[in-house]
Amino acid sequence: RKFVYDFTEGNKDLKDLLGGKGANLAEMTNLGLPVPPGFTITTEACKVYLESGSEPAELRDEVSAHLAALEQRMGKRLGQSDNPLLVSVRSGAKFSMPGMMDTVLNIGLSDTSVAGLAAQAGDERFAWDSYRRLVQMFGKTVLGVDGDLFEEALEEAKQAKGATSDLGLDAADLRQLVEDFKQIVLKEAGREFPQDPREQMDLAIRAVFDSWNGERAKLYRRQERIPHDLGTAVNVCSMVFGNLGPDSGTGVAFTRDPASGQQGVYGDYLQNAQGEDVVAGIRNTVPLADLERIDKPSYDELMQIMETLETHYKDLCDIEFTIERGKLWMLQTRVGKRTAAAAFRIATQLVDQGLIDEAEALQRVNGAQLAQLMFPRFDEAASTELLGRGIAASPGAAVGKAVFDSYTAVKWSRSGEKVILIRRETNPDDLNGMIAAEGILTSRGGKTSHAAVVARGMGKTCVCGAEELEVDTKRRRLTAPGGVVVEEGDLVSIDGSTGKVYLGEVPVVPSPVVEYFEGRMHAGADDADELVQAVHRVMAYADRVRRLRVRANADNAEDAARARRFGAQGIGLCRTEHMFLGDRRELVERLILADHDDERANALDALLPLQRQDFIDLFEAMDGLPVTVRLLDPPLHEFLPDITDLSVRVALAESRKEPHENDLRLLQAVHRLHEQNPMLGLRGVRLGLVIPGLFTMQVRAIAEAAATRREQGGDPRAEIMIPLVGTVQELELVREDAEKVIAEIEARHGVELGLKLGTMIELPRAALTAGQIAEAAEFFSFGTNDLTQTVWGFSRDDVEASFFTAYLEKGIFGVSPFETIDRDGVGSLVKHAVEAGRATRPDLKLGVCGEHGGDPESVHFFHEVGLDYVSCSPFRIPVARLEAGRAAS
Numbered sequence: 001r002k003f004v005y006d007f008t009e010g011n012k013d014l015k016d017l018l019g020g021k022g023a024n025l026a027e028m029t030n031l032g033l034p035v036p037p038g039f040t041i042t043t044e045a046c047k048v049y050l051e052s053g054s055e056p057a058e059l060r061d062e063v064s065a066h067l068a069a070l071e072q073r074m075g076k077r078l079g080q081s082d083n084p085l086l087v088s089v090r091s092g093a094k095f096s097m098p099g100m101m102d103t104v105l106n107i108g109l110s111d112t113s114v115a116g117l118a119a120q121a122g123d124e125r126f127a128w129d130s131y132r133r134l135v136q137m138f139g140k141t142v143l144g145v146d147g148d149l150f151e152e153a154l155e156e157a158k159q160a161k162g163a164t165s166d167l168g169l170d171a172a173d174l175r176q177l178v179e180d181f182k183q184i185v186l187k188e189a190g191r192e193f194p195q196d197p198r199e200q201m202d203l204a205i206r207a208v209f210d211s212w213n214g215e216r217a218k219l220y221r222r223q224e225r226i227p228h229d230l231g232t233a234v235n236v237c238s239m240v241f242g243n244l245g246p247d248s249g250t251g252v253a254f255t256r257d258p259a260s261g262q263q264g265v266y267g268d269y270l271q272n273a274q275g276e277d278v279v280a281g282i283r284n285t286v287p288l289a290d291l292e293r294i295d296k297p298s299y300d301e302l303m304q305i306m307e308t309l310e311t312h313y314k315d316l317c318d319i320e321f322t323i324e325r326g327k328l329w330m331l332q333t334r335v336g337k338r339t340a341a342a343a344f345r346i347a348t349q350l351v352d353q354g355l356i357d358e359a360e361a362l363q364r365v366n367g368a369q370l371a372q373l374m375f376p377r378f379d380e381a382a383s384t385e386l387l388g389r390g391i392a393a394s395p396g397a398a399v400g401k402a403v404f405d406s407y408t409a410v411k412w413s414r415s416g417e418k419v420i421l422i423r424r425e426t427n428p429d430d431l432n433g434m435i436a437a438e439g440i441l442t443s444r445g446g447k448t449s450h451a452a453v454v455a456r457g458m459g460k461t462c463v464c465g466a467e468e469l470e471v472d473t474k475r476r477r478l479t480a481p482g483g484v485v486v487e488e489g490d491l492v493s494i495d496g497s498t499g500k501v502y503l504g505e506v507p508v509v510p511s512p513v514v515e516y517f518e519g520r521m522h523a524g525a526d527d528a529d530e531l532v533q534a535v536h537r538v539m540a541y542a543d544r545v546r547r548l549r550v551r552a553n554a555d556n557a558e559d560a561a562r563a564r565r566f567g568a569q570g571i572g573l574c575r576t577e578h579m580f581l582g583d584r585r586e587l588v589e590r591l592i593l594a595d596h597d598d599e600r601a602n603a604l605d606a607l608l609p610l611q612r613q614d615f616i617d618l619f620e621a622m623d624g625l626p627v628t629v630r631l632l633d634p635p636l637h638e639f640l641p642d643i644t645d646l647s648v649r650v651a652l653a654e655s656r657k658e659p660h661e662n663d664l665r666l667l668q669a670v671h672r673l674h675e676q677n678p679m680l681g682l683r684g685v686r687l688g689l690v691i692p693g694l695f696t697m698q699v700r701a702i703a704e705a706a707a708t709r710r711e712q713g714g715d716p717r718a719e720i721m722i723p724l725v726g727t728v729q730e731l732e733l734v735r736e737d738a739e740k741v742i743a744e745i746e747a748r749h750g751v752e753l754g755l756k757l758g759t760m761i762e763l764p765r766a767a768l769t770a771g772q773i774a775e776a777a778e779f780f781s782f783g784t785n786d787l788t789q790t791v792w793g794f795s796r797d798d799v800e801a802s803f804f805t806a807y808l809e810k811g812i813f814g815v816s817p818f819e820t821i822d823r824d825g826v827g828s829l830v831k832h833a834v835e836a837g838r839a840t841r842p843d844l845k846l847g848v849c850g851e852h853g854g855d856p857e858s859v860h861f862f863h864e865v866g867l868d869y870v871s872c873s874p875f876r877i878p879v880a881r882l883e884a885g886r887a888a889s
């Protein structure tokens with residue numbers, strides 16, 4: 001096995017092995033772009049280290065060989081006292097991870113080589129400043145010294161000198177600062193700062209390996225669902241300097257605007273600075289366009305390179321570069337993060353430019369992004385108090401209480417408060433607070449600052465660099481230009497699409513994408529903006545290629561109509577219990593409590609016409625499309641009064657000697673029907689078999705509604721679904737009764753209704769015996785909510801609020817199995833049932849109607865196992881359509 005690759009040996013497809021950064025450095029090197037020479041240590045080496053606790057035996061020699069080659073090419077040795085080669089050591093996993101150790105610069109400097117660097121650069125101050133940075137970064141990230149100690153010492157040195165920035169410190173000051181920093185290292189880390197350059201390099205490499213398992217990195221991976229066993233690569237790159245004077249500098253750039261997708265010159269440049277100064281947002285940058293004035297040849301070359309990269313990667317790229325005394329160097333590129341809106345726009349722009357085809361465009365967007373675009377926005381017509389504006393870093397409209405630190409953000413959000421995290425700038429320590437907050441507001445830093453990059457990645461609303469707002473985290477307050485003060489707990493609203501920050505709660509309006517799906521805005525019409533056009537085109541393509549059909553979970557005509565506008569191809573689940581709430585609850589109560597057949601018959605007779613009208617409305621809204629009506633499912637106690645309330649009422653009446661005949665009778669019934677475990681009790685088909693006439697009343701209502709619709713000239717396509725079946729016998733009993741009722745109604749109306757009868761598969765036994773059940777079912781619909789509950793033994797109503805957080809933190813699963821299908825467990829039962837069911841009945845129709853039907857990742861699974869359709873709530877239909885298209889292409 002080879003553990004080290006020179007930049008000339010890799011390419012962009014080796015991300016698993018070389019990490020994203022390493023693979024792209026290699027790709028740029030091979031494109032002939034100016035990349036400082038270097039090499040990458042593979043993720044394999046990291047994995048060996050993490051598993052065994054030590055580097056693979058071969059690593060040292062391989063690193064030595066690559067270092068020797070690098071030294072030869074550069075004509076100087078690492079840390080050579082008169083002319084030192086300096087390197088950076090940077091982490092670089094397959095997926096970019098802001099929670100990880102990033103970079104140690106200037107490795108190779110020591111008490112002796114600092115003089116060599118000074119001579120080489122002709123600049124003593126620069127050399128000591130570089131050494132100062134090395135001791136600081138190395139101390140913090142490699143030796144684990146509290147970074148604030150260095151910052152405080154730097155601050156003291158500036159104060160002693162009366163300087164406002166580090167530029168006010170001269171060579172002698174910095175030389176003293178290096179001494180102070182070395183003392184801090186000795187005191188805090190219990191060891192000297194290493195003078196041996198190779199030891200510096202080896203320790204930095206090991207620190208990168210270790211950072212893979214840092215707490216912040218682990219948290220970030222859980223949040224982003226990145227597997228924990230990938231490991232990180234390490235890039236060792238020869239140093240170039242952006243802080244060698246005014247003809248040097250460093251910057252970041254995007255080949256297009258990551259917020260809108262528009263082509264143009266986007267980025268920030270900082271003269272006479274090193275890379276981390278830009279990313280940390282510590283000093284204020286100038287727009288990239290200004291570089292044209294500062295250094296035209298470098299600017300022109302950069303523009304040329306950006307075009308090369310975009311054409312080569314066929315996508316938006318982001319770039320880090322440095323100019324050293326007028327020579328441009330590329331330090332990094334990658335396919336850039338972007339907002340949801342930009343993703344759709346860029347995908348269609350690239351199709352129009354002929355760079356990608358429609359199938360590829362579909363892979364460039366995803367359901368989570370589409371869902372984001374369906375969020376409401378702030379109402380522009382509302383009266384608002386503008387506090388100020390910053391950079392629109394990540395879109396969305398967020399409202400919450402102002403908090404000024406991560407800890408409070410987490411604490412308040414746990415107690416159900418919505419919060420906006422306000423910081424001067426964020427760093428990886430703020431990650432928890434960013435996750436907890438509705439949105440993030442910073443007063444410093446540009447589009448590439450930590451806050452902006454991380455928020456975009458999380459899909460969180462973010463406004464950054466609102467410099468006119470003065471953030472005082474110590475006193476927990478923000479002061480706006482007019483003198484308005486926002487204290488901790490005050491409501492603020494931030495608009496990540498415009499960068500505006502408002503005092504108080506601003507009302508929100510629907511998104512244009514929802515308006516488009518609702519049919520209130522037409523792509524191609526004058527008022528349709530570019531985003532709606534892009535969504536329209538991508539959706540049309542997804543619809544053309546997808547195999548899965550998409551239905552809606554809807555219980556009333558209104559939802560059904562919306563679902564249809566959103567593209568639903570029928571109803572996959574109408575939960576009839578939702579039709580029995582409100583005024584009708586009392587009728588159900590009567591039905592349940594009936595002592596005699598005629599009492600029960602009376603209650604059913606009263607319910608029948610109501611149900612029939614429900615179905616007529618539903619069939620009309622979905623005319624011509626299948627409508628799956630599920631017979632009554634939930635536990636009975638949901639329809640009865642609360643046992644405690646009722647007991648109190650009875651006891652009170654007794655003590656007051658008031659009449660309480662009815663309440664007492666009710667209480668006895670409630671006691672009789674009380675279950676310790678109602679989710680596993682008398683519900684679904686069990687209810688239908690125990691309460692005579694209930695299911696046949698519902699079947700009658702469905703059949704009569706269908707017959708009525710026929711007579712009205714409609715085309716009803718009803719499917720009757722039986723819930724919570726565990727054995728084929730249950731289904732056969734219900735089917736027998738149902739068929740009699742249907743035959744009677746068909747005969748009376750002289751029509752064939754073509755009603756289908758099927759079942760939900762939502763118990764493990766049903767999935768395991770699906771071959772038998774298919775004898776009596778014309779369709780299956782997987783109830784993955786109950787199936788997940790019963791396969792895991794997790795109470796679906798309780799676990800998410802109880803121990804799931806602990807499970808997610810421990811990494812037992814990366815996401816709740818109620819949200820994304822558990823492929824290995826629940827999924828394998830689904831797969832078995834699909835195969836067994838089709839073996840019995842080849843034309844068995846198969847769908848899913850649990851929450852998973854609208855979850856992007858799960859949709860891919862249902863495509864793979866060969867279901868015919870997914871069914872989900874109306875608002876998730878566009879997401880399901882898009883993901884079904886992505887799964888098929």
Ligand code: PEP
Pocket residue numbers: 573575633762782783784785786787849850851
């Ligand atoms: C299910 O269990 O997945 C399902 C769709 O039914 P319900 O959520 O109504 O129990």
Ligand code: MG
Pocket residue numbers: 723762783785786
């Ligand atoms: Mg269910």
